[in-house]
Amino acid sequence: MRKDLVFGMAGSGGDGIVSAGDSLIQAAAAEGYHGVMTKSFGSQIRGGESSCRVRISIDPILNPGGNLDVAVALNWEDFLKFGAELPVSGTTVVIYEAATGIKETEIPLVGVTPLQVIAVPIAAMAKETAGTERAKNTVVLGLIAGWFGIGAVAVMKGIRKRLAKKGEELVEANQRAFDAGRAFAMAHPLKASMNIVSSDTKGNVKLITDGNDMCAAAAIFAGCQFFGGYPITPSTEIMQFFTDHVWKYGGAVLQAEDEIAGIGAAVGASFAGMKSMTATSGPGLSLKSEMMGLASIAELPLVIVDVQRGGPSTGLPTKSEQSDLFAAAFSAHGDVIRPVLAPTSVADTFRITIEAFNIAEYYQTPVIVLSDQEISQRKETLDPIDTTQFKIIERVRPTGADLQDYKRFKQTENHISPISHPGMLGGTYLASGIEHVESGAPTNSGTVHARMNDKRTKKFDPLKDRKDLFEVSGNPDAPIAMVAWGSVAGVCREALLMAQEQGINVKLLVPYLLYPVAEGVYNEFFASVQKGLIIEQTHLAQTHKLLRMHLDLPKGVKPMARSGANPFLPSEIVAALHNLLSELQRSHEGNLQPQE
């Protein structure tokens, strides 16, 4: 019996493998399991290679999983295109389409001998039972139900619900295809049973959503009333959510003519007193940088979501990467701090997005939420979230006394000046990108410029003490450490558990606040550390460099960095930790030897 299974399935868009994944995670949720599903596509709009990875577990899931337990290939050409995204190992059961004509002993996977390889006449069964080969995906779901014990009832219940409008014939065809797959599995049992143990939380309500929808819902929850943006993969769904819902809350959404206009409108809405946001991906972030500078100097609250994909430029539009870190921290010219936050999962996207609004409103600043393709488009099952636990912060508005002699950029103790907005009697001022004195009137005085720079950067000092924006797990005194953020953090959380089980004394720091760099938090974390890894999906080791820019990392802390679209596996991180451990042991031994 298994507690946790990782499925990886690939085919062409016509095979409907991603919608099969959708059905599977929904069925799993209905049966009380936790689930995570990621999707990955080739570069065709229709009919290119597509794949999904579905992880199902009786325990909460930290990441989409490493090596596959079950690989499903509807054709090998498509499957192989995903390379490291769908890793097969000696513990994988491989199921593939018999019509590919490839013998079970000759599947094109080099260097691995899977646990078991099974050719199944999937297309033939689909045609036979549903009358169309297109029902292959439903046959696959039947096979999964039969072999792994997931979704025997719930899958068809889900399909029935989804297709009810389209007529009984379609539902029946699917039912026959599903039954055929299940019967095939029953008739050909696996060498070693891989049934998943049944969950005891069956019947509990579970939410299923992805990072983009979660982000948009969180924004509306936080009181965001305006979205200005421009479509770009993989962030467009945030705007879509707004166009579907924000009107209901008296808000508005503008699909602008480009990213600059989108963020411009959001800046305008914020000036007008509304919580506002924009969302984009790398190329759009590049375009928005001038407006980000404007919002910083005009001290206007604004949330900018950047869903990272492979860059630079168009790069890899459908694959995940973390290489926008520098751009998020440093884009737009001038001496300026713009807070950067990063969620690590669909679930915490809710909290982090709310934080982003709170920080934006409180500090009167643009805040960047650095999400990534994996989080934004992966589906997770979630337990219901108690929304009453979240505090919503509003910008500080001028009091009646303030308005007697209103100074928009008044120097205050905490460097935060009450902000008025058009419509407020006595609060009129000039907002501008040019340097200004406290009243808002333009200046070119060097003294004022220095003072204002000071105000605009010092106001963020308290942010660096926000320990709640950091998560430390593992043994606090461990000599070995990992640092990871964004979607990579989930992989490291799992690696941490595995490494601890294997006796490695290790800890993990996950920053949700990436910038400004909270030196204090890191210094405290690294105090016990001799060896460590900064694990990130960037080619240039941007996180490592960003940290080194702000603090002295222990010598033994090195980057473990790689380009996007090549996900980390928990197992390889554990292997790297083992290396650190033996280096550490060797150097200890070395220290005990008399020195020459």
Next chain:
Amino acid sequence: MSATGTLDFQPKDYKSDLKPIWCPGCGDFSVVQGIYRALAAIGRPPHEIAFVSGIGCSSRIPGYTTAYGFNSVHGRALPIAQGIKLANPDLLVLAAGGDGDGFSIGGGHIAHLIRRNMDITYIVMDNQIYGLTKGQLSPTSQKGRTTCTSRYGSLEEPVNPLLYVLAYGAGFVAQASPTDLVGMAAVIEEAIRYPGFAFVNIQSPCVTYGEEAQQIKGLKAIQESLASLGHNPADRLAAMDLAQQYGEKMHLGVFYRNPEPPPTYGDLVKERQALLSKDALPRERILDLFIKK
């Protein structure tokens, strides 16, 4: 005029080995065929052609030709194309992209290339939708259209690409569609031959996100050839009148061809270079400019 060649070329000489990844049935398949034919008729060898695009399904098009291609960034085909033209006015420079690429994010550039009368042919594959990003509203989408970013219908009027370029004073403006590939090839050829900024709007259906009325059958129902209407392409006001019907009628052919094309920006640059070249200091003495006399 740089457009005329001497060698004998066939359409297939302009076809590259890259296989288009457009959805089957996409109108852009016809556009690339139209371009092969027009280029063959012009007869410039592929290596003397620079073909620039932005980002979008349609912007994949340079890769499917044997010309020097440049699949650039969203909305910026025209600025890059004009740089190419200024660097080497002898090249045949084509720019192409989608309605979003051209009239939304890149909309600001068009007026300026027209003002400068850059000798560039700009082909817009107008499918009234954002194809590549999965079907959002485009600047040419009809008001009220429901898409994934306008579930309750769009609230804005579409841009009229034809009027837009006519209003800015483009010297050559035409429209084509896959309902008449021969006509399409002919207007593209004519556009390339026109000395100055030439614009061709191609109603190129998106079969995946397009509406029924924008598919070939729907287009055929509203198409009308400008020649059959007896339209005189030298008459700019008449052209503007007809262009008003964009969206209701699909006029095919040449709306406007300036009968007396003004000099192109490239011509003026050459003129100025010729005039001033005699004043050039030898490069190694460029710093002599700073000697106070």
Next chain:
Amino acid sequence: MATRGIDYANLSLKDALDLAILIEDEAQERYEEFAVQMDQHRTPEAAKFFRYMVENEAKHGRELSARRVARFGSAPSAVSRTMIYDIEAPDYDAARAFMSARKAMEAALASEVKAHAFFVSALPTLQDAEVRALFEELRDEELEHQQLVQAELYKLRPESGLSDDDFVDEPAAQ
């Protein structure tokens, strides 16, 4: 379906033959394009059928070419591809992602019907008796082609009535 600049009243037999060849060429190319599109989108059955149409059109084209050469040798032609469009070639948007073999056949059938209509409509404008005879022959051949495709259609099992779109994945954004 369009022709341009063809003077049917004065069409010679040589040019009429050339026209017929061009029409077959065009259809052949379009089917070839469709077949490649189907390959690209992993729709082998439709690809196979479109290749079958490529063969048909090519065969017919070869027969016509042989007749042309036998009768007129390499005498220059007065008609060209720029004069015709979509006479027997299916419309560009007749291809669809993941189309079934049946849908592919229906698309081909529609274009044979279209070609038939072209010859029917051209007939009254023809003056030359030999040209007229050729067009009548071509018209009837289009009927034969229709039967050919229909025969292929009958060979298929009746379709389930389900729409492929109910199974396939959503398009993928870039």
